[in-house]
Amino acid sequence: MNEQPVPSIIEAIRQTVAERLQELDGVVALRRSSEGVAPHVFQQGDDLSELEIVPRYPLTTVVSRLHKSFPEIRLGIVARGCDERAFVEMAKRNQIDPDRLFILGIACTAEEAEECHCAAPFPKHLVVGKPVAPGSPNPVVAEYDNTPLAKRNAFWRRQFAKCIKCYGCRNICPECFCEDCAMEDPAWVEPGLLAPPFPVFHLIRAMHMASRCVACRQCDLTCPAHIPLTVLYDLMRRDMEATLGYIPGEDIKAPPPLSVTLNEAPLLVNTGHMD
Amino acid sequence: MDYKNVLTTCVYCGCGCGLYLEVLDGRVIGVWPAKTHEITDGKLCIKGWNIDGFIYHEDRLKTPLIRKDGHLVEASWDEALSLVAEKLGTIKAESGPDSIAFLSSAKGTNEENYLLQKLSRAVIGTNNVDHCARL
Numbered sequence: 001m002n003e004q005p006v007p008s009i010i011e012a013i014r015q016t017v018a019e020r021l022q023e024l025d026g027v028v029a030l031r032r033s034s035e036g037v038a039p040h041v042f043q044q045g046d047d048l049s050e051l052e053i054v055p056r057y058p059l060t061t062v063v064s065r066l067h068k069s070f071p072e073i074r075l076g077i078v079a080r081g082c083d084e085r086a087f088v089e090m091a092k093r094n095q096i097d098p099d100r101l102f103i104l105g106i107a108c109t110a111e112e113a114e115e116c117h118c119a120a121p122f123p124k125h126l127v128v129g130k131p132v133a134p135g136s137p138n139p140v141v142a143e144y145d146n147t148p149l150a151k152r153n154a155f156w157r158r159q160f161a162k163c164i165k166c167y168g169c170r171n172i173c174p175e176c177f178c179e180d181c182a183m184e185d186p187a188w189v190e191p192g193l194l195a196p197p198f199p200v201f202h203l204i205r206a207m208h209m210a211s212r213c214v215a216c217r218q219c220d221l222t223c224p225a226h227i228p229l230t231v232l233y234d235l236m237r238r239d240m241e242a243t244l245g246y247i248p249g250e251d252i253k254a255p256p257p258l259s260v261t262l263n264e265a266p267l268l269v270n271t272g273h274m275d
Numbered sequence: 276m277d278y279k280n281v282l283t284t285c286v287y288c289g290c291g292c293g294l295y296l297e298v299l300d301g302r303v304i305g306v307w308p309a310k311t312h313e314i315t316d317g318k319l320c321i322k323g324w325n326i327d328g329f330i331y332h333e334d335r336l337k338t339p340l341i342r343k344d345g346h347l348v349e350a351s352w353d354e355a356l357s358l359v360a361e362k363l364g365t366i367k368a369e370s371g372p373d374s375i376a377f378l379s380s381a382k383g384t385n386e387e388n389y390l391l392q393k394l395s396r397a398v399i400g401t402n403n404v405d406h407c408a409r410l
Contacts, residue, residue, distance in 0.1 A: 025276070026276065026278075035282035036282060036293075036309055036310075036311035036312060037310065037311045038280035038282070038295050038307060038309070038311075039280055039297075039307065040278070040279070040280065041276065041278040043276075055310040055311060055317065057307065057310065062278070062297075065297075065299070065304060065305070066276065066278065066299075069276075069299060070276060073276065164320060164321070165321060166319060166320045166321045166323075166324060167321055167324060168308070168318065168319060168324060171306075171324050172308070221310075221317060222308055222317055222318055222319075223318070224318040224319070224320065
């Protein structure tokens with residue numbers, strides 16, 4: 001059982017949002033209507049009984065779009081651990097203005113942490129809920145080093161053969177915001193092939209996720225072919241931490257290692273294309 | 276700032292996936308899959324993800340076009356529908372109802388497809404009803 005039942009977390013976060021709306025222009029969260037649950041910007045006077053915390057959407061993407069459209073706007077966000085990590089990496093790449101976003105953190109339940117195999121199922125700016133223990137490691141990742149190369153290759157060949165090239169993994173990803181995407185570049189990915197070319201299509205994305213992937217699992221959740229993409233990105237995250245000591249989303253002051261030059265000076269041009 | 280997500284149904288094929296159009300100040304700026312949609316379950320194909328592409332596209336037709344003297348000319352709906360009705364009536368009178376066929380669309384709803392076959396059978400009098408994929 002949960003240490004704290006979900007309804008009380010919802011009530012508490014609704015109360016927090018009501019208070020913060022006194023001084024903020026809006027709070028990005030989920031709203032339930034007769035149509036279902038979708039991202040929403042709550043503003044003063046809105047019915048906060050409609051605020052929900054499931055299912056998970058990449059709410060930082062909504063913040064980014066609003067920050068770009070309204071240069072003065074000050075927003076809050078009801079954020080889980082992964083939302084906060086996504087915000088950190090987006091802020092480093094000029095997709096969100098950290099001075100205009102306030103984290104209203106909620107903790108995930110133990111069940112949610114286990115479902116995501118999440119290593120950090122709560123944000124640093126925790127407002128509501130109690131931190132739960134990390135979920136168990138993804139069993140495929142845990143066994144990966146003991147898996148022979150040929151078997152790994154066969155595994156990914158089988159998985160990527162299911163791909164219908166919907167680009168959903170890229171579209172839903174809070175860290176994918178390049179205006180020109182290498183996955184649409186005919187020089188890298190031959191057009192008109194289904195499944196897309198093995199392994200380049202998925203490895204382009206995997207490489208671009210290095211120092212970016214915050215393990216939110218949105219790609220997994222939206223993949224119509226049920227490809228376990230987070231296994232791939234978990235492996236990238238593991239290597240990033242082991243070789244460069246970098247954990248995406250951990251520290252807003254830590255420069256992303258693939259965005260720095262050899263003399264360790266951060267790149268001046270920070271359009272999101274650089275790493 | 277008027278931000279909302281509007282649930283709608285993908286029109287690109289007969290599957291009818293649920294999706295949200297993301298609307299900011301009256302303009303569609305993106306698409307979200309509908310995670311609480313009982314059938315679609317937060318998943319879309321490449322067409323659904325790009326369903327907003329045609330809304331403001333410069334090639335989008337906003338009025339009917341009638342070919343006059345070899346050129347397509349913008350027309351009103353009244354004008355276009357009157358012309359279609361007149362021509363269908365003429366063709367039926369001259370060549371019989373089975374000289375006409377109706378090709379319906381996977382993009383239409385069940386109800387719209389029902390209405391098309393009704394028009395075909397009850398008004399024109401032919402069973403020549405088929406799917407646009409046969410074109």
